Amino acid sequence: MSLQNIKIGCLGGGAMAEALLSGLIKSGLAPGSLYVSDIRRERLDYLSSVLKINPVDDNSILAAQVDILIIAVKPSAVGRVMAEISGSLAAGCTLMSIAAGVPIKYIESFLKAPFGVIRVMPNTPCLVGEGACAVSSGTYAAAVDRDRASAVFSSVGRTAEVPEELMDAVTGLSGSGPAYMFMILEALSDAGVREGMSRDVSLLLSAQTMLGSAKMVLEKNEHPAVLKNMVTSPAGTTAEGLLALEKKGLRYALMKAVDKAAKRSKEISGSLK
Ligand SMILES: NC(=O)c1ccc[n+]([C@@H]2O[C@H](COP(=O)([O-])OP(=O)(O)OC[C@H]3O[C@@H](n4cnc5c(N)ncnc54)[C@H](OP(=O)(O)O)[C@@H]3O)[C@@H](O)[C@H]2O)c1
CATH class of the missing domain: 1.10.3730.10 (ProC C-terminal domain-like)
Known part of the structure; x- marks a missing residue:
């Protein structure tokens, strides 16, 4: 599927978010359609100056304006950010999480409406566009959510759909x-x-x-x-x-x-x- 005219945001602008956002730009997306929020001002300044993407200094404002929101903070911060954004997600938003070991049910437990959640386990070769990304779908994920995930993560490597119960095995393998x-x-x-x-x-x-x-x-x-x-x-x-x-x-x-x-x-x- 094409991601043209779709707004994509990364909540957390660390190494993985940078790899993803760079991959999306290399795949032809306009930096103007990409957004990032981070508690570190220096990461926002760096990513907006190097990648020319839109910095947002409030997670809820980011959640309200994107079609795809990628949770890219450390696993220990996921609960905090989900509590912060769950009331602000834009209608039809696909929520993707790359946080290692964080179950879909945990993310869904914060939602106030049935949003499509996709859990992804990427690996470090995403940094050079050769990642191996395993993808699992949540309770309310529809074909459009799965297609969006496949399109996003294909920009940094290859993707494979797996049932969520295999995510620990995926972590051990790729x-x-x-x-x-x-x-x-x-x-x-x-x-x-x-x-x-x-x-x-x-x-x-x-x-x-x-x-x-x-x-x-x-x-x-x-x-x-x-x-x-x-x-x-x-x-x-x-x-x-x-x-x-x-x-x-x-x-x-x-x-x-x-x-x-x-x-x-x-x-x-x-x-x-
Ligand atoms: N790196 C990998 O190889 C890899 C592979 C598979 C999955 N993952 C997953 O990818 C996720 C991101 O990994 P990473 O290596 O990119 O982490 P990272 O470099 O630590 O990036 C996370 C960024 O989010 C910021 N942050 C923390 N709390 C926040 C909040 N409440 N709101 C906004 N921003 C916040 C962090 O700031 P602070 O540094 O100040 O906390 C940091 O700049 C993790 O969940 C990890 O499990 C990573």
Whole structure:
């Protein structure tokens, strides 16, 4: 769907809001249709001067004038801002929350009318337009709300709809996932240095290999095992490398990492349920 002529506001102008607003501008939206509020005057000044978007110094005034309101404050501040804005939301507004671990029911508990709520779990690669965003719909969310969410978050990466009960698993997989990937990249670049490469060359080769491999999975629509087999010739070098990874339990380690992070997410968000 087109977001032209739709007013979009971010409540909270931190790192994630900046990534989203930049992505929306890059995707062709006029900065004049974008709004931000923040308790930090310096963030409003920065975002309005760099992105040329509209600064608003009152959350309720922001809520009253936008078609899409994105709650982008830390999870601990969501209750406070919802209490502040719930009586001011413009008719037909879609409320989107990116606050990690904050359930849709919690947000809906503040509403005075049945607004469409969408919960989104983005990740840090949104900062470079390659985010992985999982999206869940609230009780009153209609097709228009889902379409709006898909359009907004497609501007900073790829989106997937998931039932809300999978959000802790999403947090463990794609939310925390960049850290797993960075650890793998650090180890690969150390390995290249150990073999005699300069750090720069080793890191470039490692990162480009991860980027290219992910792109093949996304664009060739093949199972990763099929693509892995394409690189693995009988009695060749890759087969030796894979043997070492199997011996040290790479698959188990990654599955366990997601499991542990998902459980931790459930513990953290449990207090709001
Ligand atoms: N960063 C990530 O990788 C990531 C990934 C997934 C989800 N998220 C979610 O995205 C949300 C935003 O994350 P972030 O990293 O962008 O946070 P952030 O940098 O702390 O940005 C939040 C901004 O909102 C401001 N704020 C706090 N209370 C406010 C209020 N009552 N009214 C208006 N503004 C207020 C904060 O000011 P103060 O600093 O003074 O409090 C800060 O400038 C979080 O809920 C987080 O769980 C982030």
